[in-house]
Amino acid sequence: MGGTFDPIHYGHLNSAEEIAEVFKMDRVIFIPAFIPPHKKKEKVTDGYHRLMMTMLATLSNPRFTVSTIEIERDGYSYTIDTVNELRNSFNKGSAKNKFYFIVGVDAFKEIFTWKDSVRLLKNCDFI
Template sequence: MNTEKRRLGIMGGTFDPIHIGHLVTAEAVRNEFQLEKVIFIPAGNPPHKQESHVTEAWHRYVMTVMATYSNPFFTVSPMELERSGPSYTIDTARDLIKEYGNQTELYFIVGADTVGELHTWHDIHDLLKLCQFVAATRPGSLCSIDEVFHYFGASDRRHIHRLATPELEISSTDIREKVRLGRAIKYIVPESVEMYIRKEGLYCN
């Protein structure tokens, strides 16, 4: 019987819009941790963004599919978009283990700033029992996970890793602002995503 665990990467996010930084980070983590594939999961109703406007789920899903289709190790799941109410990561982890089996090891890919907020996540201790977290940091920078490690016990800390990834100063917020101001976004989002944004008139207002 083969007891070797499958290693799957999970790249969650609002992806409003998805950009080159997301793709470079996902590929770096996939290679470093020898992941079978990375599943991109656009957030449906993110609890931490209840007060802000988020672009319609369908647009964000289509852009994520367009951005990842050329990489055979990337795939996109609409599972959070299809879930009603607030979407918590622990629900996603449980659904993925149910779908892929108990011999699956999940690697959630997050930014260093997000790891600094892990202690505030819903059922975080149970979540750390179900999966690994990989904090993507800039080369040579100090990761904010050091500041929150005191909150977690030794068993939790073993499930949090850091990986220096190429330094890319890109954010979805800045991209939306550039579009609103009529500025170029070429090469900071995939060409297909840029064309979709223009065609659908996203972020103009």
């Protein structure tokens, strides 16, 4: 589940839990964006603070994990880069893992403004 998570809230957590149940997911990985490129004009809380908030908020659910992939990238957080990196990491020697990318409808409405959006839509299932 990608997002700015500024702050993370029950809407994120409840949606992730419901989606995990419906799609029979083993886990949901929350991925806080380091620098969200679509929020250039908005003031966004420091990435490390948002990462810590996300970790604290997801701690009680064993199905939830938090990835530092975009925080460690230390630049703009482009979903296509994250999806490619996660696929390479989780599917080494195998393509058995099914990936879904969970985003809010507010973000998905803008998907055609995202980097490599057409390729992203062809290579990733969005929820």
